[in-house]
Amino acid sequence: MKAAHFGAIVWLRWRILKNRVSRRGRLGNTLITILAIFAVFFMLSSFAGTFLAASSLLPEAKPVHIRLAWAGATGLTLLAWMAGVMTELQRSESVPLQSLLHLPSSLLEVHIFNYIGSFVSVSLFFTLPILFGFAFASVYVLGGRMLLLLPLIAGFVFLLTAVTYQLRGWLETLMKNKRKRRNVIVLITISFVLLAQTPSILNIISSNLDTVGEPLLEGAGVPTDGGGNRDATERTARKLAIVDTWVGRACVVVPFGWLAWGAGKLIEGKEFYALLCILGMFGLAALSLRRSYHTTIDFVTGAQSGAARSTRKIERTPTKADRAHPLFVARVLPLAGEETAAFALATMRNLLRTPEFKMLLVLPLILVVLGIVIYLSGADVDLNGSLRPAAGLLAMAIGPLSMLQLLQNQFAVDRDAFLALVLCPAPRHRILLGKNLAVAPFVLGTSVAALLGSQLFVPMGVADLLATLLLAVAMFLLIAVVTNFFSLLNPIRIREGSLRPVNTDLKSILLQLAILLLLPVILFPIAFPMLLEWMMTTLDPGTALPVYPLASFLVLLASLFLYIVLIYGQGRLLHEREQRMLEILIGAGG
Amino acid sequence: MNPAIRTRDLSRSFNGTPAVRQVDLHVERGTFYGFLGPNGAGKSTTIRMLTGLLAPGSGEMEVLGFNPREPAEALEMKRRIGVVPEELPLFEGLTAREQLTFVGRMYLVPGDTLRDRIDDLLAMMNLDREPHKLTVEYSHGMKKKLALAAALLPDPDLLFLDEPFEGVDAVASRTIRDTLARYVKRGSTVFLTSHVLEIVERLCTDVGIIVNGELVEQTSLAHLGGEGSLEERFLKAVGAPTGDQPGLDWLGSKEA
Known part of the structure; x- marks a missing residue:
């Protein structure tokens, strides 16, 4: 029975995804079929392409290159994931937990099944092959110790989906009010737009690192010489050093960066740190899921019900004195x-x-x-x-x-x-x-x-x-x-x-x-x-x-x-x- | 005096599918006209054509003596009618008072009169308790009441109401019914669609029944009184099956 429930929820998510893309008539359906074939081809080829490219480049690559490549892959996955979440929130077609609570399943089952169902996501289909292609190539080139990359990726995906699940649960509670709902969607969109500008700003900054990079270098503790005479190779190396230092710091501070940080430590032969990253990500993900489960219980028991929270005090009706100040629309x-x-x-x-x-x-x-x-x-x-x-x-x-x-x-x-x-x-x-x-x-x-x-x-x-x-x-x-x-x-x-x-x-x-x-x-x-x-x-x-x-x-x-x-x-x-x-x-x- | 509404062969299709077919309506002034029909029968399409929201495919129509298809006459007609269409014409970012102020100004209602009317309407519809709440935060029933208040505000000669009681609570429903009855008694006209036949039977003086875009019945309720209840007449007109339906034998058998 439990397997049937799980199957039904996964089927529901898949159906919603399918209906969304096949809603555009015969021509649209044909296009979607072509796109689906292309997507499968893309997934396979991105896995194979990443594997082959990484296999040929890794033997010559320096640790800094590999660390930055993992940071880039993590960033790409995060960006694609956020785009997917934002689209789902805008379309209101996700599966809110509330719509499943009346079904004959226990709360915990519904919670877990719905969470696992959230893995049916286009952004994961596209980015996971790249991460796994990179990981397998690392194992192939750098040896068996790199196998720890697989639980690192699993921990990253677990953390990403669990935190998103918790966030979405919270947003859905918040967005019961239609006005708040639209504000939330706009805030998320603006954040996404601003975040999407980061690469351009970073690009502009990095192209001028010689002039603006020295303070960064000093801040990063790298000795500086005022940006005097340097050849192109040295300049590139220094730029990489700056970027590596700051990206590394960001990766330590933000748990989503622990995949890249752990991968970097694996390359340096410090497996213990990678294990810590794996444990940390799984631990945070579990905490996140636990928190969202409690939110669900609160919702069911009424502790967080709209009635309890949104009780507004009755506002007074406008008096004659208020009439002295005409409404904006009456001016x-x-x-x-x-x-x-x-x-x-x-x-x-x-x-x-x-x-x-x-x-x-x-x-x-x-x-x-x-x-x-x-x-x-x-x-x-x-x-x-x-x-x-x-x-x-x-x-x-x-x-x-x-x-x-x-x-x-x-x-x-x-x-x-x-x-x-x-x-x-x-x-x-x-x-x-x-x-x-x-x-x-x-x-x-x-x-x-x-x-x-x-x-x-x-x-x-x-x-x-x-x-x-x-x-x-x-x-x-x-x-x-x-x-x-x-x-x-x-x-x-x-x-x-x-x-x-x-x-x-x-x-x-x-x-x-x-x-x-x-x-x-x-x-x-x-x-x-x-x-x-x-x-x-x-x-x-x-x-x-x-x-x-x-x-x-x-x-x-x-x-x-x-x-x-x-x-x-x-x-x-x-x-x-x-x-x-x-x-x-x-x-x-x- | 011209009738409130008169149409001749009024028709409209969507993508080749006829929604309204050669409808001949005749609604006298001072009547409470109930326009009935099952879902998708063409009621809303007819109202939209009569109120100038939708261009008819063919046929003629006259509302309060004006032709809604003529631009100059259409504006004159709009000055004299109030409408609560299926999709409610409300600014989502305005409060109820702001919404009504806007409508009043568009109908050139003088300032003091407008404020008095708004106070009356908000109190009547029980919409004056949360003055800062925006329309977007309203429930469907509250939006319906606000749209009705906006339609009544300019004191029109003819009211078009598309399902005015849908989602409205019992207290407000009673208030609206009484207001509309008083409004018609004064000589104005109401053209309303509703699925609640009891309300139509209690309020309306005349009814029209539309099925699959065709007007199959148009009569006064007094005339209908001798021929069974409105519900029976309606079900007969729309060809609804009666008695126990075959199938669903499993329902309630506890065997599934």
């Missing part, structure tokens, strides 16, 4: 009509509470951090007088670019809100205007912040700076005109709680990409004042005419005119297409 916007203001403020308030929008707001920060890292790592900016606004203009583009995904599919983020829009008796151009006004502070705010940030590195005069601020507004208006058209003509349904498209056809995806190709054309008018001034000063170096500010003002006026002329037509287009858009974004009725 009046100067020059905007009642409906435009209502729609803009409601959309803005809604967006600010939408986790996926908060995630978009983090994107510019990542771009800025990357920009600063690139700048600090040696980029030498040297622009002559007329072209100095170029840096500011480029920085300013971070605003619309980082929110392009939202701007070109504006009605999809909150589908139910779009339904409210269609039911509204307001003229459609006012709704579009409200939609644009709702995102304007975020896009313009990001653009202006990036522009002011660029001033620190490539400063320009006050007049030019003010003119560039005018161009920021013009840029937003031009982007709004184009993205309004894209939102109306190519609405794409997105998964709830994320910005990922659902069942999108190729044409829609190509159209989304087309906007990227169109961007230089759209943004050409923004660069026009700078180019005009550059031409004028080239032709007549003595000209005193403030070409850049004047041309910027004219570009703003032209953009405003274009926006006003087109918004009415776009409103009519929205009216004509709103029912079709609703069908796409919400789905057909029955």
Whole structure:
């Protein structure tokens, strides 16, 4: 009976995985079959490839190379595993323990079977062959003592799956509240995105280790000579020494690194440390599973029930005094009509509470951090007088670019809100205007912040700076005109709680990409004042005419005119297409 | 005076499969119209077409004398109707009060009147106890009540309600029923779909039964009274089998 339960849970996980990939029609199924064959081929070939490559390289490899290779393999497995966990959390298709508790099995059985079932994971299918290929090659080349790599890998997988299982149990309890659920998913996604940037940042740092590596070397206790005269080989060796020292320290501190650390100790002939790593990983994994089992018991006995935890005190109802402070959505916007203001403020308030929008707001920060890292790592900016606004203009583009995904599919983020829009008796151009006004502070705010940030590195005069601020507004208006058209003509349904498209056809995806190709054309008018001034000063170096500010003002006026002329037509287009858009974004009725 | 709703040969298909077939509806003003049908019969599709949420495939329709297919008339119609569709039109990131404020402003309800109405509606629907709770945190029943409050807020002439009592607790259900009955008595019209035939029997003055996209029955409940209960009439209209069903002999036998 117990074997039958275990079989049923493994089958359930497998079925969920299969249904997820085979949901896309006949063509999709064919593609998935091809991908499955490719995956099996990939697994076998990655095992064989790793084995052969490692067998041929290991005899010549130094211990530092082998240690770093194990650290790399561990990092790759962790990254793939995290991607898999994140996808499962987003899809809500994992098997929550609660859905199994009513079945005729003991709690412990359900707990253990469900945990073992969690091994049915795409990321493990892809990464385990690499780890085992490397381990078997090590045994083949370096001798029988390397057999300890196998329990090291087992301990690593046990630790990884057990900690994930505990974390997921905790997250699932937390995510019972839908609002928290979306915030958790976004936080995980942001962490993953930030973590995925680490290789690029490390790459930038490592390519400049000669200049920034000395402090690291000193910190690592390696004697330094100030980075003076060294040949290429010595430089590479020193870089490796730095990386090895820091990676080694990280591996000791983070238990997931004990596989790489233990492998390193095995190479040095210190089997005792490898045994300690194995025991440590198995021990931590067992503790993790024990903890998650207790969480399950707490859940069943009600010690952690939603009722017990989420009892909120009853909040008082608003009094007359509260009425003196009008709601944000009730405020009046100067020059905007009642409906435009209502729609803009409601959309803005809604967006600010939408986790996926908060995630978009983090994107510019990542771009800025990357920009600063690139700048600090040696980029030498040297622009002559007329072209100095170029840096500011480029920085300013971070605003619309980082929110392009939202701007070109504006009605999809909150589908139910779009339904409210269609039911509204307001003229459609006012709704579009409200939609644009709702995102304007975020896009313009990001653009202006990036522009002011660029001033620190490539400063320009006050007049030019003010003119560039005018161009920021013009840029937003031009982007709004184009993205309004894209939102109306190519609405794409997105998964709830994320910005990922659902069942999108190729044409829609190509159209989304087309906007990227169109961007230089759209943004050409923004660069026009700078180019005009550059031409004028080239032709007549003595000209005193403030070409850049004047041309910027004219570009703003032209953009405003274009926006006003087109918004009415776009409103009519929205009216004509709103029912079709609703069908796409919400789905057909029955 | 024009009827509240009039359709002629109203049809709509999805990917070649007909969902609504040549429906001729006639709903007089001041009636409480129950639109009945089994799951997937075409009730929601019909409501979506009548409220301008879905373009019809063919046929004509008139709501409060306006043609929802004409852009200018569609906006006029929307000013006079309230809708609680199947998918609830709520901003997930707003509180109930913010949601209702937004709706009121879109219908150009004056500030003071709007605040009074919102207070009344939130109290009636028992949604005023957690003012900072966002819609996304609401249960389905609470969302339904909020959507109904939003539909009532502009004081419309005609209400379209798609399963308004689904997931709503007994106390709120009673309040909603009383409110709707009072609303119709005043001369306004309600067009509602519901699976709960007892509610329809208690509230509605007229019923229409749609099966497989076709309107098979349209009559007043008073007329129906002499021909058995609404449930019997409904089951007969939809062709539901009656009596004990064959199969499932093992159920309750303790032999499995």
